[in-house]
Amino acid sequence: MDLNIRGLGKAFGGTVALHPTDLTVRQGSFTTLLGPSGCGKTTILRMIAGLETPDMGTISMGEEVIFSGPSKRVVPTHQRGFGMVFQDFALWPHMTVFENVAFGLRAGKRTSKIRETVMEALDKVKLTGMHDRYPHQLSGGQQQRVAFARAVAITPRLVLFDEPLSALDAVLREDMRVEMMSLVRDLGLTALYVTHDQIEAMSMSDEVVVMNSGRILQSGTPEEVYGEPSDAFVARFIGKSNWLVPDxxxxxxxxLLWDRTGEDCHSFMVEITHVSYVGERYELRVKAEGHGEQWTAYHHTRLAVGTKREVYLPHHRLHHLVESK
Known part of the structure; x- marks a missing residue:
């Protein structure tokens, strides 16, 4: 079943958090809401979960309406059949791993074969044998696995992720990103993931939904939103971008190439103003003659600051768009 939201909106006091918005999350897909803090992505997630009440619009799962402003229908959170993984893990410190994972099952009064279900969920997240431990006895990564096991134990129709990796260090975050994506795919889950981290969004998602100021600006595959941004904010927020102003x-x-190819190219004379070593390459800031903005370029060797070089840009690599208002 697809998740469909139509005309969903929310304001807090006099501040609009989400303008009327339409969104479809396809069954079996991994969809990510990506944007800066305050863009409305977490507000959408919380309204889908039932933790916030929308001011308008509808939310449905397949044919089932779980929220409708016009008909004043609101399905309680625990009856929606959704799992949720929070940023801060949200584990009960006085409960064992087993009881934390079983919490959603007990809340939904699904106590038949509860031990078997919990142990199976822990096995899926590689926590076999840790059911008697308490959260403080686990690493951050293990606590996150417990939170994920709790979400999937109820066999959810949809799993909601609220920046679940932001509390982890960089190396563990990368490992957990791969593990979480693999688990979602292996279990055939439908996932809606919220993050401000573009690497997470681009590497994990079937569809990326870019938001800003309470609006959806663009949605599409990672390749589409990176290669063909429809909005200047999207182009600047996802990856690095160079601009030919004022066009x-x-x-x-x-x-941006350092050697001419057989393609039709623009050529520019640039001066290197800054060089950074970033591991697999050097990242350079260059100033092009006749252009106000500095550009970012990549090179496989270190070039001296102050060096002037001719660079080439294939015509088909230029992307034209309208500046956001």
């Missing part, structure tokens, strides 16, 4: 024409740093 609102952009290109990505990796498309």
């Amino acid at each position: 609102h024409t952009m290109f990505r740093p990796e498309h």
Whole structure:
């Protein structure tokens, strides 16, 4: 079943958190809401979960309406059949791992074969043998696995992720990203994931929904929103972008070439103003003659600051769009 929201809106006091919004999350897909803090992505997630009440619109799962402003229908959170993984894990410190995972099952009065269900969920997240431990006896990554096991133990129709990896260190976050994505796919779950981290969004998602100021600006595959941004904010927020002002024409740093190819190219004389070593390559800031903005470029060796070089940009790598108002 697809999740459908139509005309969903929310304001807190006089501040609009979400303008009337439409969104469809396809069954079996991994969809990510991506945007800066305050863009409305968490507000959408909490309204879907039933933790916030929308001011308007409808939310449905397949043919089942779980919220309707016009008909004043509100299905309680515990009856929606959704799992949720929170940013701060939200584990009960006085409960064992087993009881934390069993919490949703007991709340939903699904106590038949509860031990078997809990142990199976723990096995899926690689926590076999840890059911008697308490949260404080686990690492951050293990606590996150417990939170995920609790979400999937109820066999949810949809799993909601509220920036679940932000509390982890960088190395563990990358490992958990791969594990979480694999588990979602292996279990055939439908997932809606909220993050401000573009790497998480681009690497995990079937569809990325980019938001800003309470509105959806663009949705599409990671390749589409990166390669063909429809909005200047999207182009700047996802990856690095170089701009030919004032024409609102952009290109990505990796498309700026140091050697001429057989393609039709624009050429620019640039001066290198800054060089950073980032591991697999050098990241350079360059100033092009006749252009006000500095650009980002990549090179496989260190070039000296002050060096002037001719660079080339294939015509087909330019992307034209309209600046956001």
